[in-house]
Amino acid sequence: MGCMEYVLVNYRWLFVCFFLLPISLFYDLWMYFRNWVVFRLSSAPSKHYKKVKYVQEQIVEWNNKGRKTKMCSARPGWQTVSFRRPVYKQHMTNIDVNLVDILEIDTEKGVVRLEPLVSMGQLTATLNPLGWTIPVLPEIDDLTVGGLVMGQGIESSSHVHGLFQNTCVSYELVLSDGAIVRCSAKNEPDLFYSIPWSYGTLGILTAVEIRIVPAKKYVKLSYEPVWGLDNIVQKFTECSGDASNEFVEMILFSQHEAVMMTGVQTNSPEHSKINSIDRWYKPWFFKYVQEKLRNNTITEEYIPLRAYYHRHTRSIFWELQDIIPFGNNAVFRALLGWLIPPKISLLKLTQTKAIKELYERSHVFQDVLVPVGEMEKSLRRFHELVDVYPVWLCPFLLPDRPGMVRPRENRSEMFVDIGLYGTPRVDGFDPKETARKIEQHVIDSNGFQMLYADIYMTREEFRTMFDHGLYDKLRSELRCEDAFPEVYDKVSRAARD
Ligand SMILES: Cc1cc2nc3c(=O)[nH]c(=O)nc-3n(C[C@H](O)[C@H](O)[C@H](O)COP(=O)(O)OP(=O)(O)OC[C@H]3O[C@@H](n4cnc5c(N)ncnc54)[C@H](O)[C@@H]3O)c2cc1C
Ligand SMILES: NC(=O)C1=CN([C@@H]2O[C@H](COP(=O)(O)OP(=O)(O)OC[C@H]3O[C@@H](n4cnc5c(N)ncnc54)[C@H](OP(=O)(O)O)[C@@H]3O)[C@@H](O)[C@H]2O)C=CC1
Ligand SMILES: CC(C)=CCC[C@@H](C)[C@H]1CC[C@@]2(C)C3=C(CC[C@]12C)[C@@]1(C)CC[C@H](O)C(C)(C)[C@@H]1CC3
Secondary structure: OOOHHHHHOOOOOHHHHHHHHHHOOOOOOHHHHHHHHHHHHHOOHHHHHHHHHHHHHHHHHHOOOOOOEEEEEEOOOOHOOOOOEEHHHHHOOOEEEOOOOOOEEEEOOEEEEOOOOHHHHHHHHHHHHOOOOOOOOOOOOEEEHHHHOOOOOOOOOOOHHHHHHEEEEEEEOOOOOOOOEEEEOOOHHHHHHOOOOOOOOOOEEEEEEEEEEOOOOEEEEEEEEEEEEEHHHHHHHHHOOOOOOOOEEEEEEOEEEEEEOOOEEEEOOOOHHOOOOOOOOOOOOOHHHHHHHHHHEEEEEEHHHHHHHOOOOOOOOHHHHHHHHOOOOOHHHHHHHHHHHHHHHHHHOOOOHHHHHHHHHOEEEEEEEEHHHHHHHHHHHHHOHHHHHHEEEEEEEEEOOOOOOOOOOOEEEEEEEEEEOOOOOOOOOOHHHHHHHHHHHOOOOOOOOOOOOEOOOHHHHHHHHOOHHHHHHHHHOOOOOOOOOHHHHHHHHEEEE
């Protein structure tokens, strides 16, 4: 390993602090300026169809050229929120989709109309000050509407509202023949229900309508430390089933220690208990939560809504501690905390081969979705297989609707998302072998794997986990076979580098 390489791997923070953080700042300033201009000129809604027409033209041209290669979006792989890069893009026709704006907030119909590249950060910045929000708002700033619809999205309100896609009302797409279609549960239900988890393999998404609900200024959040795996599972199940909790989230700090968080929105905080956790000098959220284990008491406080939504953005869940080891140090926060976090996309763009291999060898990123009844067994199994903590636990309701992901028993069912991010502490960790074992466990538990993570399943196993019935029917009806790859060919390990 060369000298430079050694520094980059072992002292990644040097590069991140002195180079990536300032660049991230300029990027945000540019976006801020751009949005200000767009908003001033109110050009977004009027330009929408011009931009959609450009998407159509590219697809028509692809048809005219004889439908030779398959299509995917031209969004570069380094911009996506996942560890790997999509190599499939190199040998496909890349369709430019420059749709980045919020189109319309219709308070009468109760929907917001968005272009697919609108990010979650942009959305909360726009909607919350107006007194509105969307029911499920995944917490990392840079997640996009398109990625969350075509993939999957979850938040601590999902135990009531389901996954991100369950809050969508309609989708506008350009199909493989260049036609625009708008589908909803009433109009074109088959297509509507097949879009989630389809990863852009039925058409190019150009707009989404999402339900909006009134937002209040604060989240009254209660933290309850829980000890012992039995108690942890019982508490979690109880809180998830209680619809009076608007937000439910648990962080497991070891196999026997957890903090349960439940919250409701409110406009009348107790002023002495307001905590703006998003301020640059405040500790990272998961560290702050961990402190709650010191006392056996329930504590409550009021967190501004937008700060609550993006609570895991600043420390990228618990991943930033591996990149900037002293990032949560009070002095560092006071001096440079306002520049945190570096943009995930820029980290990805600039990561060297050695860093990537290091993460490949010594890291696990998995979100496993299993029925709540399988939670205890799963936590034990993952402790055996990876022994990674903290573990993120978030309940969600899986409604009984058609599509790739649905409950086995034909009735709505409560699931839990078990998020494993970090360095396994077990001996002989083998990334592939372990992932295979996790996948087998998920299949045996009637669960699902989030597809941003590494997928080592075979095509047959993948088809066992995800119901392809409706999807296959639509792919043949909409002439997708020669137009877009199958989901498996976009998410399997072979398709990603
Ligand atoms: C009535 C109304 C109408 C508006 N209409 C529009 C509109 O038509 N189009 C529009 O874009 N905004 C619109 N705005 C949004 C306004 O400009 C937001 O405040 C802005 O989008 C949020 O950016 P920010 O930099 O203030 O927030 P920050 O908190 O600084 O940024 C949040 C995060 O979002 C990211 N981000 C911001 N903009 C983008 C982008 N375009 N693409 C990718 N990531 C981004 C930032 O990088 C950052 O990570 C509207 C606002 C109002 C009140
Ligand atoms: N809290 C949460 O729920 C979290 C979720 N995630 C994961 O991150 C992913 C989202 O990341 P993000 O970077 O936003 O998205 P990505 O760029 O990763 O997109 C995900 C998929 O959606 C497809 N897609 C996106 N936009 C369109 C469009 N306009 N038309 C057709 N297909 C489209 C992409 O197709 P193509 O390959 O053609 O570009 C790609 O296959 C989700 O899949 C989610 O699972 C990650 C962290 C947290
Ligand atoms: C359902 C939920 C809550 C999912 C959260 C998943 C996140 C914790 C994952 C998604 C993308 C992810 C794997 C990523 C990374 C950390 C964990 C992330 C953020 C990092 C930043 C780790 C450092 C790496 O060098 C690199 C920059 C490539 C990745 C990028 C993606």
